[in-house]
Amino acid sequence: MVRFESVGLRYGRAGGKDAAPEVLRDISFALPEGAFCWLRGPSGAGKTSLLRLMYLAVLPTSGRLTLLGTDVGRSPRRVLPGLRRRIGVVFQDFRLLPHLSVFENVALPLRLAGRPDAQVRADVTELLRWVGLARKLHTPPYELSGGEQQRVAIARAVIARPNLLLADEPTGNLDEAQADRLMVLLRELNRLGTTVIVATHNDAMVERYPAAALRLDHGRLVHEA
Amino acid sequence: MKVAAASLRAARFDALGLRRALSGLMVPLLVAAMTFLAALALGGWIGSIALASQWRDGAGAALTVQVPQPAEAAAHGGGSRIDAVSAVLTATPGVGAVHVLSADELSDLLRPWLGVGAERLAVPLPAVVAVQLTGGQATGGRPDLGPLAHRLEDAAPGTLLEDHGMWIDRLSYLAFSLQACALLALALVSAVAAAAIAVATRAGLAARREAIEIVHGLGATDGFIAGRFAHRAMVLAGGGGAIGALAALPVLLALAVLAAPFTGSVHGIVSISDALSALPPALWGGVAILPAAAAAIGFATAQGTVRRWLRRLP
Numbered sequence: 250m251v252r253f254e255s256v257g258l259r260y261g262r263a264g265g266k267d268a269a270p271e272v273l274r275d276i277s278f279a280l281p282e283g284a285f286c287w288l289r290g291p292s293g294a295g296k297t298s299l300l301r302l303m304y305l306a307v308l309p310t311s312g313r314l315t316l317l318g319t320d321v322g323r324s325p326r327r328v329l330p331g332l333r334r335r336i337g338v339v340f341q342d343f344r345l346l347p348h349l350s351v352f353e354n355v356a357l358p359l360r361l362a363g364r365p366d367a368q369v370r371a372d373v374t375e376l377l378r379w380v381g382l383a384r385k386l387h388t389p390p391y392e393l394s395g396g397e398q399q400r401v402a403i404a405r406a407v408i409a410r411p412n413l414l415l416a417d418e419p420t421g422n423l424d425e426a427q428a429d430r431l432m433v434l435l436r437e438l439n440r441l442g443t444t445v446i447v448a449t450h451n452d453a454m455v456e457r458y459p460a461a462a463l464r465l466d467h468g469r470l471v472h473e474a
Numbered sequence: 475m476k477v478a479a480a481s482l483r484a485a486r487f488d489a490l491g492l493r494r495a496l497s498g499l500m501v502p503l504l505v506a507a508m509t510f511l512a513a514l515a516l517g518g519w520i521g522s523i524a525l526a527s528q529w530r531d532g533a534g535a536a537l538t539v540q541v542p543q544p545a546e547a548a549a550h551g552g553g554s555r556i557d558a559v560s561a562v563l564t565a566t567p568g569v570g571a572v573h574v575l576s577a578d579e580l581s582d583l584l585r586p587w588l589g590v591g592a593e594r595l596a597v598p599l600p601a602v603v604a605v606q607l608t609g610g611q612a613t614g615g616r617p618d619l620g621p622l623a624h625r626l627e628d629a630a631p632g633t634l635l636e637d638h639g640m641w642i643d644r645l646s647y648l649a650f651s652l653q654a655c656a657l658l659a660l661a662l663v664s665a666v667a668a669a670a671i672a673v674a675t676r677a678g679l680a681a682r683r684e685a686i687e688i689v690h691g692l693g694a695t696d697g698f699i700a701g702r703f704a705h706r707a708m709v710l711a712g713g714g715g716a717i718g719a720l721a722a723l724p725v726l727l728a729l730a731v732l733a734a735p736f737t738g739s740v741h742g743i744v745s746i747s748d749a750l751s752a753l754p755p756a757l758w759g760g761v762a763i764l765p766a767a768a769a770a771i772g773f774a775t776a777q778g779t780v781r782r783w784l785r786r787l788p
């Protein structure tokens with residue numbers, strides 16, 4: 250499902266004298282399909298960068314990364330969009346589109362996948378009801394509270410039933426009850442077969458929901474449990 | 475769920491918010507101006523083709539024959555030199571009308587050069603014969619006038635045969651140059667329109683950078699994103715093209731009316747339908763195609779610009 254083999258990542262231009270330092274170095278691990286895994290580490294350790302590799306916002310500078318059976322570094326660029334559509338992401342800053350309503354934001358992955366209108370309407374309405382936003386379908390995201398925006402971001406991440414779900418500090422903006430609700434949702438999706446990776450620096454959260462964990466420090470994998 | 479259906483379709487149309495990012499009057503107005511100029515260039519191109527063929531059929535089909543001492547006896551037979559020349563001309567295949575200019579016609583012709591007293595000059599004037607060639611020979615290239623000149627010289631030595639071919643060559647060369655200039659103008663105007671669309675598209679890309687990155691991250695293909703921009707650019711450029719073409723139409727009609735006497739519309743323009751029919755069908759077609767061409771330039775330019783820009787994303 251996800252396999253890192255000596256993956257390194259540096260931002261900016263690779264090689265040369267002005268090359269940026271590596272933010273991830275010699276990362277190797279493999280996650281089987283259906284896993285639930287925490288990604289832990291202090292702020293600045295490289296958690297977001299590791300997730301960015303997994304949702305194909307950046308490509309490895311070195312090593313080999315295999316996602317959903319595809320060696321992404323050696324694949325032509327045109328195969329990446331199809332791969333991205335099978336990966337759901339909850340961004341730390343949500344990244345909702347401000348000019349689209351809540352409904353339209355959540356509908357976007359289905360539309361990009363070319364699903365028929367009737368199905369889009371039914372699925373999006375159903376999911377938004379489930380996350381408690383049935384009455385905000387046509388509200389623009391900037392009129393929502395932080396917690397509501399996060400629920401929209403989660404709905405958009407899972408609407409197309411991705412094989413791999415990545416979440417970056419998803420409980421950071423939530424109170425404890427909301428965080429618990431989110432964890433229940435993520436575990437439920439995992440039980441239904443989705444591979445889930447959650448980056449967090451919230452140790453209490455990890456203790457409440459024990460699972461396998463990758464720990465990063467200064468761009469290196471320090472511990473695999 | 476009527477509302478949802480409507481918003482759904484709207485979102486598909488404008489997933490990147492381009493109606494806001496790629497808006498304003500800059501592109502439509504610039505494209506309208508370029509289309510206006512393109513229509514004029516097209517008019518010049520088609521007009522010069524029409525004039526050239528008109529000249530070729532008209533002047534190219536005419537000869538002038540000068541016969542010095544027309545009243546003196548011909549080399550053979552009993553008649554005068556002018557009668558002998560007329561007889562040779564009339565008997566030549568491919569010659570239509572043969573008209574010996576009268577003294578009045580001749581002095582009309584000479585007046586600009588010699589003044590009103592031309593006929594009182596003690597200069598012996600040659601007779602001038604205007605010869606109209608028939609269509610077949612005129613359109614099938616210029617006839618070979620060598621043998622005819624020989625026979626005329628034989629009948630009345632000193633007779634000059636002047637065909638208008640040199641003028642036709644010069645006018646054809648002028649018409650060809652006009653056509654080349656018109657094509658150059660069309661190419662320049664297209665390039666300026668494409669540049670304006672590329673600039674506007676790049677501004678739209680900058681304004682929607684975040685939205686594009688998000689949609690790209692959700693798995694949108696380059697084709698999808700470029701297609702949104704191209705559709706928007708096509709609408710704006712096509713609209714501008716339609717405005718420019720419509721604005722050029724009255725100008726082209728006025729020019730066609732002015733040019734009508736030179737292109738063989740001898741009846742003159744008396745009604746609107748005369749004016750409308752003064753515009754050659756090819757020009758009507760060309761002006762109708764211009765908005766579509768503007769839309770196509772908008773589409774292709776936006777596609778190229780966006781696809782090149784997207785290469786920065788993995």
Ligand SMILES: Nc1ncnc2c1ncn2[C@@H]1O[C@H](COP(=O)(O)OP(=O)(O)O)[C@@H](O)[C@H]1O
Nearest residue numbers: 260261272290291292293294295296297298299
């Ligand atoms: N786009 C970027 N360009 C350059 N450096 C970056 C970029 N994003 C993150 N970094 C650097 O990479 C390191 C890891 O950052 P990040 O992956 O965000 O860590 P975390 O999510 O664990 O806080 C930090 O030193 C950060 O400054």
Ligand SMILES: [Mg+2]
Nearest residue numbers: 296297341417
């Ligand atoms: Mg982070």
